[in-house]
Amino acid sequence: MTFLTPRMPSPQRDIHVYPTPHALLEAAARHLLDHARQAIDARDSFTLALAGGSTPKGLYAMLADPPLRSQLDWTKVRFFWGDERHVPPDHAESNYRMAHEALLRHLPLAGAQVHRVPSELPDAQTAADQYEAVLREQFDLSEPDVPRFDLILLGMGPDGHTASLFPGTRAVHETSRLVTAPWVETLQASRITFTPVLLNHARHVTFLICGQAKADTLHSVLEGPFQPDAVPAQIVGPRDGALTWFVDREAGGALTFLEP
Numbered sequence: 001m002t003f004l005t006p007r008m009p010s011p012q013r014d015i016h017v018y019p020t021p022h023a024l025l026e027a028a029a030r031h032l033l034d035h036a037r038q039a040i041d042a043r044d045s046f047t048l049a050l051a052g053g054s055t056p057k058g059l060y061a062m063l064a065d066p067p068l069r070s071q072l073d074w075t076k077v078r079f080f081w082g083d084e085r086h087v088p089p090d091h092a093e094s095n096y097r098m099a100h101e102a103l104l105r106h107l108p109l110a111g112a113q114v115h116r117v118p119s120e121l122p123d124a125q126t127a128a129d130q131y132e133a134v135l136r137e138q139f140d141l142s143e144p145d146v147p148r149f150d151l152i153l154l155g156m157g158p159d160g161h162t163a164s165l166f167p168g169t170r171a172v173h174e175t176s177r178l179v180t181a182p183w184v185e186t187l188q189a190s191r192i193t194f195t196p197v198l199l200n201h202a203r204h205v206t207f208l209i210c211g212q213a214k215a216d217t218l219h220s221v222l223e224g225p226f227q228p229d230a231v232p233a234q235i236v237g238p239r240d241g242a243l244t245w246f247v248d249r250e251a252g253g254a255l256t257f258l259e260p
């Protein structure tokens with residue numbers, strides 16, 4: 001089921017609700033492969049920013065399976081991360097490690113296609129600044145130009161965070177940096193994250209959201225007042241791009257525009 005939700009002026013948003021997480025991930029995999037093929041046809045390249053979390057991980061595992069894995073020329077894909085924990089790449093909590101184990105190690109990739117966050121650096125903001133420089137280099141841009149990703153994948157936590165834009169952090173309102181390193185009080189840890197500047201310059205941004213624990217938050221995000229400090233996922237709205245929500249029925253359980 002797809003719904004166009006009239007609300008605050010925002011980019012083309014559409015919301016797809018699926019009966020199960022598996023159905024959601026199958027549809028999201030097709031969506032990603034379609035956008036990848038379109039980008040490669042148009043520009044001979046597909047720039048993809050991965051998300052962390054268990055829902056995105058399920059998508060990566062599905063893409064790594066032979067039926068889907070053989071449906072794309074992966075040599076044309078450049079992989080990035082929309083956020084990373086401030087840990088080394090081999091750490092159990094590393095988003096890079098998660099994606100490498102679930103997907104990347106199964107693909108015929110050259111090292112130059114994979115651009116992880118240098119999260120092993122002692123200072124998180126230095127890692128963010130270096131990553132920002134890598135992004136501009138990879139997109140052949142100089143300041144103040146902003147890279148335009150073909151697709152950025154995002155999850156959302158029960159607190160409404162997305163990437164590593166957490167409630168009450170200044171990063172939610174960043175207007176110049178592309179990548180920053182907020183201290184997250186609730187985690188007692190630094191994170192490295194794309195800022196809204198980068199997120200909202202993408203051609204496509206796609207949320208992957210499963211589980212009843214997110215139902216009330218998703219209702220606030222999609223149907224509540226605009227208050228991104230409380231629910232940072234609301235800050236995402238590509239100015240000249242498409243915003244797509246892949247939601248399972250549990251996470252969509254509090255949305256009033258869904259038929260019962």
Ligand code: 6PG
Pocket residue numbers: 051052053054055056083084085095154155156157161162163164
């Ligand atoms: C991270 C992620 C984070 C994640 C959400 C959803 O580094 O943790 O980038 O934003 O996408 O927390 O995670 P789940 O899908 O596991 O709920």
